[in-house]
Amino acid sequence: MAMADTTVSHKTPEPDPAVVRRILVLLDGSRRSLAALEAAADIARAQQAEVLGIFVEEVNLLRSAGYGFAREVGRSSGVARPMDVDALEVRMQATAEKLRRTLERTLAPWGVAQALRLCRGEVVEQVLGLVQPDDLLVLGGAGWSGISSFKLGSTARGLLRQAPGDVLLWPESRSLPPGRVVVLLNHDQGANHRAVRVGVELARRGQRALTVLVRSEAADDPELLGELAAMLEAGGIAARVRCLPKAGAAAMARAVREEGAAQLVISRQCSLFEQQGAESLLCQLNLPVTITP
Template sequence: MTTDKAQAPMSAGRILVLLDGSRLSLAALEAAAEIAAARNADVVGIFVEEINLLRTAGYGFAQEVGGSSGLARPLKMAALEARMRVLAEQARRSLQQTMDRRGLTQTLMLCRGQVAEEVLNLMRPDDLVVLGRVGRSCVLGTQLGSTARVLLRQAPGEVLLWTEPRPQHQHRVVVLLNHDQVGNQRAIRVAAELARRNKQPLSVLLRSKSEDEQTQVQAILTYLQGEGVAARIKSIATASASAVIRAVQEEDASQLVVSRTSSIFADQSAEALLSELNLPITVTP
């Protein structure tokens, strides 16, 4: 990690926030606004009319089940389109009100298609997309929504999976890296930004099969100290997702940052890790 590059300011990318009318998407909107204010970034709200749902409504046998009543009723195209118009208007108002309170510039993009595909089409490498870990069609729980799973692996920029507020005792930002990723500047810079903004200390967890090289570890500490971040570095054995989960929990993590190039994504452990840890998680390129 070279000092001159590491100390470069965060990129001036946009903050994209996925709005779907769910309670969690409104919480994600508030989180996106805070980040945009800190970065002085423009905000783009994205509302997608789900084409697959509209196609389903075209079948005469299609039914929907009321969330509160549990009663089945026909799924009509006209009623579904009207409901989507209402949700889109709610998204527009929520976006405008949230950003106006902070004096931020915002735009609402209305799309029709598959949600993940539409977000990927709009996203640039310097952008951050913020979304709830589950969408309107899912119940809250440990599982990730289908859109979240696609964006985590394919988005060209950063992805922040937002979840419900954390217990107050959680007080450290944690960044998870492989031993050969100690020069991963973007993940470390994002974690440092979070730690500064939240006024929290930072833990760097290095997954390694061997002893860490002290010069690399010292480079990270020197950078973080220069950023005014209180940090510690711990080496953990390269192991299963459950072992990594325990290590993150032991750090009292309030948020987690992990690089998409981490081996935990390569060995199919990522979803178990991200599903089990019920806290906001940022995945960087």
């Protein structure tokens, strides 16, 4: 694949004051949602932002438990047994209390404000009722399909497409591997500026190198490269900018891997999301992915 490469390197200035905003994390008690909480805690400590954990008691699950034919399968035993509404309510209350203690244990020692919001209803509707444009929404295990299926669940997909602010999709790992922050842009996309700003912020905070990949009609676009160079210079970050001919999801995922990405930033306005299989490829990369509006 033909690529044009330009490197922009400038001395990094003193960091700007941290942007104060809330970090919202959807929790369900799973291992992956707790990994997402750890990620949210790291961001909150860096920005001194409040963390709001969200635990949604799914109304559809409670309704299902009311039917005599409803069954649940034990996670470890694999045994099917009747669903009991009262027992389900007790388990949800126990999970909520456990999550409240976990939030406090994770964040209180760092002086980070934290709270758990209990909701009942449809998950996407409840979360969208809480999140604001300046919030960061972190999704881990809650709303994802099984890791072996390499796809987003309907909850994660709905929030990714409708949330008014940035959404961070966090994989199961609790720590970031070494590597670069990679920002994937469209050539003609007005949302590029926000995605670049987020990439610069991540690179600066993690002291990582930054790559900007641009899906362009041409393998070389001097005007576009110059515009991006000016944006990056304003951010005071060392960066590599590469133009790639507009290609499919598989080719773009390959380019992200070639850059040695540890994190990916992409706007949900990117035309890549119009291609079938794009969301599955995001999961297969197994990287933290920040989706900007």
